[in-house]
Amino acid sequence: MNRVKSILKYARAYWGHVSLNLLFNIISNIFSVFSIVMIIPILQLLFEQVKPVTTDPGIHFSASGILNYFNFRFSLIISEHGRIQALVFLCITIIIIFFLKNLFRYAALYAIAPMRHGIIRNMRNDIFSKVLFLPVSYFTEGRKGDIMSRCATDVQEIDWSIMYFMESVFNESITVIITLVTLIYISPQLTLFVLLILPVSGLIIGRIGKTLKRESIKGQGLMGDLLSLLDETISGNRIIKAFNAEKYLSKKFTDDSMNYYHVSKSMQRKKDLSSPLSEFLGISVVVAVLYYGGSLALNHDPSLQAPTFITFVAMFSQIISPAKSLATAYYNIQKGLASVERIQEVMNAEIKITEKQNAASISSFNESIELKNISFSHVEGKSVLQNIQLRIEKGKVIALVGPSGAGKSTLADMLPRFFDPTTGTIEIDGKDIRNYRLAELRKLFGMVTQDAVLFNDTLFNNIAFGLTGVTQEEVERAAKVANAHNFILKKENGYQTLIGDRGNRLSGGERQRITIARAVLRNPAILILDEATSSLDTESEQLVQEALNNLMKNHTAVVIAHRLSTVQHADEIIVMNAGRIEERGTHQQLMLQNGLYKKLVDLQAFA
Numbered sequence: 335m336n337r338v339k340s341i342l343k344y345a346r347a348y349w350g351h352v353s354l355n356l357l358f359n360i361i362s363n364i365f366s367v368f369s370i371v372m373i374i375p376i377l378q379l380l381f382e383q384v385k386p387v388t389t390d391p392g393i394h395f396s397a398s399g400i401l402n403y404f405n406f407r408f409s410l411i412i413s414e415h416g417r418i419q420a421l422v423f424l425c426i427t428i429i430i431i432f433f434l435k436n437l438f439r440y441a442a443l444y445a446i447a448p449m450r451h452g453i454i455r456n457m458r459n460d461i462f463s464k465v466l467f468l469p470v471s472y473f474t475e476g477r478k479g480d481i482m483s484r485c486a487t488d489v490q491e492i493d494w495s496i497m498y499f500m501e502s503v504f505n506e507s508i509t510v511i512i513t514l515v516t517l518i519y520i521s522p523q524l525t526l527f528v529l530l531i532l533p534v535s536g537l538i539i540g541r542i543g544k545t546l547k548r549e550s551i552k553g554q555g556l557m558g559d560l561l562s563l564l565d566e567t568i569s570g571n572r573i574i575k576a577f578n579a580e581k582y583l584s585k586k587f588t589d590d591s592m593n594y595y596h597v598s599k600s601m602q603r604k605k606d607l608s609s610p611l612s613e614f615l616g617i618s619v620v621v622a623v624l625y626y627g628g629s630l631a632l633n634h635d636p637s638l639q640a641p642t643f644i645t646f647v648a649m650f651s652q653i654i655s656p657a658k659s660l661a662t663a664y665y666n667i668q669k670g671l672a673s674v675e676r677i678q679e680v681m682n683a684e685i686k687i688t689e690k691q692n693a694a695s696i697s698s699f700n701e702s703i704e705l706k707n708i709s710f711s712h713v714e715g716k717s718v719l720q721n722i723q724l725r726i727e728k729g730k731v732i733a734l735v736g737p738s739g740a741g742k743s744t745l746a747d748m749l750p751r752f753f754d755p756t757t758g759t760i761e762i763d764g765k766d767i768r769n770y771r772l773a774e775l776r777k778l779f780g781m782v783t784q785d786a787v788l789f790n791d792t793l794f795n796n797i798a799f800g801l802t803g804v805t806q807e808e809v810e811r812a813a814k815v816a817n818a819h820n821f822i823l824k825k826e827n828g829y830q831t832l833i834g835d836r837g838n839r840l841s842g843g844e845r846q847r848i849t850i851a852r853a854v855l856r857n858p859a860i861l862i863l864d865e866a867t868s869s870l871d872t873e874s875e876q877l878v879q880e881a882l883n884n885l886m887k888n889h890t891a892v893v894i895a896h897r898l899s900t901v902q903h904a905d906e907i908i909v910m911n912a913g914r915i916e917e918r919g920t921h922q923q924l925m926l927q928n929g930l931y932k933k934l935v936d937l938q939a940f941a
Contacts, residue, residue: 340678341492344456348449355449358442359508365435366509366652367516369428376408376424386412454493461485461680469686470752471712483557484680488673495670506656513653520646524627528619528650556594563587623650687751693771699778699859699890701763702727703749708758710744718744720913722758731891733901735934736910742894745910746862749892750779780858782882784865786845788837793822794829796837797851808855816851816881818844850881861891898935907931 345352386409391402412420465485473481517525567583627643708722719741726732734742747753748760751767759766767775788796797812798804809829813819821844825831837845853861863882879900895901902921909917909924909931917929924931 340674340681341453341457344453345449348452351445351449354445355442356508358438358445360512362435362438362442363509363512365431365438367512367649369431369435376404450493454489457492457677458485458489461489461677464681464683467685468680468683470747471686472683480559481680484676487557488676491673492670492677495667495673499667499670509656510653513649513656516649517646520649521627521643524623524630524643524646527626528623556590556597559590560587560594563590620647620650623647687754687772689772690769694765694769696762696770696774696778699728699762703860703890704761704764705745705748706759706761708745708748708755708760710741710748710753710756718913719748719755722915724908724915726890726892728890729888730905731886731893731903733893733895733904733907734910735895735901735907735931736916737934739912740910741913742910743864746864746892746894749860749862750776750781778859779862780853780856780860781862781864782846782849782853782885786837786842786849788833788840788845788848790832790835792827792830792832793825793848796833796848797829797855799852801855804855809851812851812855813847815854815884816847817884818847818851818881821847847881850885854885859890861886861889863891863893863895865894909934 386405388406388409390406408420411423415423462485465481514525514529517528563583563586567587624647627646630643703726705722705724708719708724709717710719711717722745724732734745736742744753748755749767751772754768759768761767762770762775762778789799794806794809797809797818806829810819813822813829822829822831831839833839833848837848840848863886882900893900893904901907904921906918907921907924908915909929911930917924917927917931919927925935
């Protein structure tokens with residue numbers, strides 16, 4: 335029920351469209367009922383199966399009263415204009431009735447379309463917004479392909495299933511209700527019989543639907559695994575070829591695909607069962623009505639005469655199609671509810687990095703950053719950082735070195751609050767960073783990482799990323815500082831050149847210099863350089879290192895590096911090991927200590 339509520343909350347903005355849909359559906363179904371209830375008695379009059387009504391009975395709001403009045407009016411037409419003219423009148427009346435019925439049917443669908451597509455649009459926007467604000471840890475713990483599956487495939491499944499179900503509820507349920515009300519007018523006794531046997535078919539459909547939902551949850555999870563493997567294969571294509579791992583991954587994908595095939599095949603069979611099963615059950619109910627009602631009519635039961643029985647059966651047949659649609663929609667919604675459950679896991683994910691109410695504003699960095707007794711663990715009982723004490727004064731360059739897994743990147747990520755410490759505090763200018771406005775705090779920082787994160791856009795927009803109102807001159811000035819201007823001018827469209835997915839049309843050195851230009855343009859107070867030259871060749875490294883030196887002028891910087899040339903001129907080098915600070919000092923001081931740092935220098939193994 336909560337899952338359905340989470341969808342219905344999106345529908346609140348569209349109640350006007352829903353009201354129009356209901357109104358037009360009611361009018362459409364009134365025309366449908368009118369056509370069936372009136373046409374059969376009229377045909378009986380036309381072909382002299384019953385005696386004409388010559389005395390005006392007046393209009394009485396009951397099934398027999400309305401029927402008698404229309405019999406009287408049509409009897410007059412026959413007597414005054416003849417049977418051929420009456421037949422022409424009947425044909426024209428049928429065309430008009432069905433035209434109006436379908437006109438209002440279309441109007442109902444036209445009115446509900448903004449709700450259906452608006453809900454999906456709003457849901458997709460909300461999921462994307464949630465993904466933007468989820469903590470960094472969420473994406474390290476979850477598989478990217480599975481998250482993509484939830485944001486794309488699962489949302490689409492909701493469109494196909496739940497929105498179709500809601501459309502069917504608004505459309506087909508009106509038909510069923512109006513038809514049932516009409517049937518009660520025609521024969522309460524026979525309608526009661528129908529209502530007693532219909533729940534049996536509902537129970538059968540419901541039992542199969544539950545198994546479909548369970549398999550849908552499993553199927554959506556398997557699709558997430560497939561997308562994850564596909565994403566990893568595309569991004570790691572060079573490594574796969576280098577290690578001749580094509581057959582291994584091909585088998586892995588084939589096995590996962592086969593598992594999804596078996597689950598999806600089972601789901602499709604149950605889904606396909608909905609239409610024939612609901613139709614068979616519907617016809618079974620019709621046969622039961624025919625037998626029971628026919629017995630009453632043949633035995634001349636005063637409560638059900640033959641003409642009334644024929645009208646009842648004709649009217650009841652109109653329930654089969656909408657009931658079948660509702661049954662199909664019920665099957666579909668089971669898959670949709672499984673998708674809602676997966677989406678809710680994303681929407682309900684805890685945003686651990688929050689901003690306090692009435693948080694303080696911060697626009698500049700004036701004195702120092704202090705880490706006081708910082709400890710941190712992703713998982714309880716497994717420490718990543720332990721008792722870190724560190725002061726970074728304004729204008730200083732601090733280098734973090736140490737073996738892989740020492741906690742260097744985690745420590746750097748805590749400064750702009752990608753993570754919060756488990757214990758201890760981080761202060762900027764003497765104030766806990768958790769007391770500052772988050773967006774303003776992060777505006778103080780600029781980052782250049784080992785993996786140059788670029789977007790499938792122009793070079794200009796990648797440099798100006800996140801900023802508005804940036805001029806061409808400002809972007810070019812930043813590119814010159816980053817040693818990127820010259821290679822950009824050689825591109826086909828200069829700064830307007832599209833760089834492809836993740837910047838794959840650029841070399842590694844070019845990508846890195848674009849990210850440095852981005853940081854230069856932002857002109858942050860504090861720089862975080864996370865192994866920015868580690869994956870480059872010698873020539874590219876020289877250009878990038880020069881760009882980094884230009885960037886660090888007059889800036890406070892925290893540098894994570896594995897190359898001696900990057901760290902030896904730092905004001906202080908922090909040597910980390912197993913989440914602790916093991917040594918600290920300048921390059922010369924640490925070399926004299928003959929400890930871990932000297933060993934790392936000798937091995938050239940900072941990271």
